[in-house]
Structures are given as C-alpha cells and as structure tokens.
Amino acid sequence: MQYYSTRNRTTRVSLREAVLKGLAPDGGLYMPERFEQLPSGFLESARGMSFHEIALTMAGSLFGREPGDGVLRRIIVEAFDFKVPLVTLADGLHVLELFHGPTLAFKDFAARFMARLMAHFVVGESRELHILVATSGDTGSAVAHGFQGVPGIRVHILYPSGRVSAIQEAQLTTIGGNVSALEVAGTFDDCQRMVKEAFLDREIGSRLMLSSANSINIARLIPQSFYYVWAWSRLEDGGHPTVVSVPSGNFGNLTAGLIAKRMGLPVQCFIAAVNRNDAVPRYLRTGSYSPGPVIPTLSNAMDVSNPSNFDRILDLYGRDHLRLAGDLKGFSFSDDQTRAAMRRLHDRYGYVADPHGAVGYLGIESFVEGNGGSVDAVFLETAHPAKFPDTVEQATGISVPVPPQIEQALRREKRSARMKGTVDELKGYLLSCI
Ligand SMILES: *Cc1c(COP(=O)(O)O)cnc(C)c1O
Numbered sequence: 063m064q065y066y067s068t069r070n071r072t073t074r075v076s077l078r079e080a081v082l083k084g085l086a087p088d089g090g091l092y093m094p095e096r097f098e099q100l101p102s103g104f105l106e107s108a109r110g111m112s113f114h115e116i117a118l119t120m121a122g123s124l125f126g127r128e129p130g131d132g133v134l135r136r137i138i139v140e141a142f143d144f145k146v147p148l149v150t151l152a153d154g155l156h157v158l159e160l161f162h163g164p165t166l167a168f169k170d171f172a173a174r175f176m177a178r179l180m181a182h183f184v185v186g187e188s189r190e191l192h193i194l195v196a197t198s199g200d201t202g203s204a205v206a207h208g209f210q211g212v213p214g215i216r217v218h219i220l221y222p223s224g225r226v227s228a229i230q231e232a233q234l235t236t237i238g239g240n241v242s243a244l245e246v247a248g249t250f251d252d253c254q255r256m257v258k259e260a261f262l263d264r265e266i267g268s269r270l271m272l273s274s275a276n277s278i279n280i281a282r283l284i285p286q287s288f289y290y291v292w293a294w295s296r297l298e299d300g301g302h303p304t305v306v307s308v309p310s311g312n313f314g315n316l317t318a319g320l321i322a323k324r325m326g327l328p329v330q331c332f333i334a335a336v337n338r339n340d341a342v343p344r345y346l347r348t349g350s351y352s353p354g355p356v357i358p359t360l361s362n363a364m365d366v367s368n369p370s371n372f373d374r375i376l377d378l379y380g381r382d383h384l385r386l387a388g389d390l391k392g393f394s395f396s397d398d399q400t401r402a403a404m405r406r407l408h409d410r411y412g413y414v415a416d417p418h419g420a421v422g423y424l425g426i427e428s429f430v431e432g433n434g435g436s437v438d439a440v441f442l443e444t445a446h447p448a449k450f451p452d453t454v455e456q457a458t459g460i461s462v463p464v465p466p467q468i469e470q471a472l473r474r475e476k477r478s479a480r481m482k483g484t485v486d487e488l489k490g491y492l493l494s495c496i
Contacts (some may be wrong), residue, residue: 063126173208286318307425311364335425343392419443
C-alpha cells in the first residue's frame with residue numbers, strides 16, 4: 063500500500079516514509095491509496111473474535127504487505143494491553159469506553175500503536191530516532207507513555223511550566239528512561255515555536271534523526287478504526303441500524319470511523335458531536351466552511367476551531383458535500399448542556415461520564431429526536447471521568463476515586479529540564495543527547 067498527500071494525489075510514498083515524516087512535504091496529510099473491502103465473512107465471524115484478531119484483520123487491509131502479519135500481530139498485542147468494554151446503558155444505548163489505557167484517554171490507542179510502528183521502521187538504523195513534541199497536556203502524556211521503553215527512540219516533550227494540570231504534569235515528568243520532559247518558562251505557543259524552529263535548523267537536521275508525533279500522522283489515525291468494528295461486533299444483532307456518535311476536536315477519531323464504514327462496516331451514519339467550536343456541523347448544514355476563533359469549553363481536548371483532519375474527511379468524500387452530509391450528522395453543544403447531560407446520564411443510568419463523553423451522548427439524543435425510529439446507538443467515552451474531577455463533582459455530586467495509574471504518577475519523583483524558551487537552548491540540549 064502506498065500513501066498520497068491530500069494536496070497532491072500523484073505523489074506516492076511508502077508507509078515507512080509516511081510514518082516517519084508525519085506531514086507531507088507539501089503540507090498535505092497522508093491517506094492510503096485505496097480502501098480494501100473487509101474480507102468476505104469477516105463481519106459475521108467478528109462477533110466471535112478478540113479485539114486483537116479484529117485489529118489484525120483491519121490493519122492487514124489498511125497496510126497491505128508492509129510491515130507484514132508477524133510484525134503487526136506483535137505491535138497490536140503490545141499496544142492494546144488493556145480492555146475496551148462496550149457498556150449497555152439501556153435498550154439501544156451503549157457507550158464504548160476508550161479510556162482504560164495508561165493515561166486514561168483514548169489517545170493511548172493511537173500513541174501506543176504509532177510508537178511501536180515507528181520503532182519497527184528504525185530497526186537497523188545506526189542512529190537513534192528523536193521525537194520532539196510540544197504539548198498543552200493530554201497529547202504529551204499519551205505520547206510519552208506510548209514511547210516509554212521503546213528501543214531506538216528517544217522522546218523530548220516540551221510543556222509550558224505552570225500551565226498544565228497537576229495530573230498532566232505528573233504523567234509527563236515521572237516516566238524517565240527514554241522520555242525527557244522539558245519545562246518551558248512560557249506558553250504552549252512558545253513550545254510549538256521552539257519545536258518548529260528546531261525542525262528547520264540545518265545543524266540539528268544533519269546530526270539528529272528527528273521526527274514528530276503529532277496528531278496528523280497516519281499511524282495515529284489507522285489504529286483508531288479498529289475499535290469501531292470491535293464495538294459493532296459486540297452489539298446484539300437486533301436488526302436496528304447502528305449509529306455512532308464521536309465527541310470530536312481535531313476529527314482524527316471520526317475520520318477513522320468513516321474509514322471503517324468505507325471498508326464495509328455497516329454503520330448507518332456517524333454523528334460529529336462538538337462543543338461550541340462548531341465549524342464542521344455548520345459546514346454540514348450549509349456547505350460552507352468558515353472556522354472562527356477557538357472558544358474555551360469544559361471539554362477542552364475538543365477546543366479546536368479548524369480541525370486538521372477535516373481535510374482527510376473531505377478527501378474521503380471527494381469533496382462532495384451532499385454525499386458527506388448523508389453519512390455524517392453534526393451537532394454542537396454548550397457547557398450548560400454538557401453539565402446537564404452528565405447529570406442525566408447519572409440520574410437515568412447511574413453512569414458517570416467525563417465532559418467529552420457527555421458531548422457524545424448529547425449527539426445521540428439530538429439525532430434520535432430528529433429521526434425517530436429504533437436505532438442501536440453507541441457513543442464514545444474518550445476520557446476517564448477522574449481526569450475531570452471538579453466538573454464531574456459539580457455536575458453530578460459524585461467524587462470519582464483517583465485511579466491507581468494517576469495515584470502512582472503523582473507519587474513518583476518529578477524530573478524535568480527547565481528552559482527559558484529559546485531555540486538555542488533546545489538546540490544545545492538536543493545536540494548534547496547524541
Ligand atoms: C483528543 C480528544 C478528543 C478529540 O479527538 P479528535 O480525534 O481530535 O477529534 C476527545 N476527547 C478527548 C478526551 C481527547 O483527549
């Protein structure tokens with residue numbers, strides 16, 4: 063399988079190049095050149111398969127010959143070493159819990175898979191691969207944990223000092239080994255600027271093998287398609303159409319769902335559930351795309367005004383607004399609606415959701431209201447409610463116990479290298495790592 067750039071369909075690169083580069087040189091995003099239909103009989107037999115078996119079949123279809131079955135099986139077994147429960151709340155209402163990985167958010171799926179695939183591609187290189195990431199909190203911790211102990215790779219995470227939560231800082235700074243935390247006296251934008259400048263620096267480029275682990279890497283997208291098939295396979299076949307609601311920010315998660323549908327997964331439609339950052343639902347309604355400024359909300363991992371994966375979605379649908387609007391419905395919700403939904407989920411079903419999952423649930427409610435008829439509805443719960451203790455307590459009165467993963471991180475010793483925020487410091491530091 064080869065990968066093209068959404069900006070130029072005629073350039074083709076190998077999986078290795080797409081994964082190690084991340085972004086195409088023309089600024090486009092990599093996409094697989096074709097989507098194989100799921101093998102015949104696969105969906106019927108999926109009901110009896112394990113998560114790993116389903117993931118292996120999906121990965122085989124999406125990757126083709128490279129990197130091969132044996133490598134994929136090992137990567138999948140190592141990366142997905144946690145449970146992925148589909149919890150039924152009521153007849154026709156289910157929640158897919160994606161937060162049982164080490165950092166308690168769904169980004170673990172993508173980060174753990176990508177880390178191992180990158181490690182496979184650098185085997186035999188004489189130099190180490192250095193991954194440079196700027197983070198405002200959650201992505202950094204998933205990436206840091208994803209690469210922990212992965213041979214041949216060193217990770218450097220830049221985060222803004224005093225501007226991430228205590229839990230996030232503990233998750234970033236207590237890993238050690240091949241993962242270093244760089245604490246920058248500045249903002250997230252300063253961290254991003256330092257990373258960008260480091261990538262443009264000739265001397266760094268010639269002396270270090272450098273890559274990024276940002277959310278547009280195709281290796282982060284593909285593993286997210288696995289759990290849609292998994293969720294479908296765990297539903298009782300009641301003969302109702304399936305709809306899936308995805309709480310969305312950068313729209314990687316939703317793109318992966320649409321890819322699974324393109325490969326033959328019988329989901330009738332997807333729901334893009336967003337907070338007040340509503341460029342995509344507006345596009346679906348009007349056909350015109352006009353992102354506004356970012357609005358801060360309770361579901362802060364989805365505070366994205368101009369989602370980078372939207373271009374992949376348009377590409378997947380040949381930029382045909384009507385066809386896309388047939389498969390994808392979009393709804394936007396306020397913080398008040400989000401808190402009320404957290405309360406309803408708790409009162410009606412005894413379920414404690416985090417604010418992101420609650421937005422996903424609101425998507426189902428709005429869809430059912432507008433469409434009637436019986437459906438089997440699934441919403442994705444993307445973070446553990448314990449990551450948002452104040453919001454959860456305010457909305458539901460419940461205080462969520464701190465999970466052991468977080469408690470352990472909070473107890474370990476913090477290690478970070480402090481930086482003032484210039485690229486020269488970062489350069490000196492990086493060159494000293496050789
Ligand atoms: C990143 C994130 C999202 C948004 O996912 P996208 O793939 O960017 O749309 C939703 N919920 C949580 C908890 C996240 O961390």
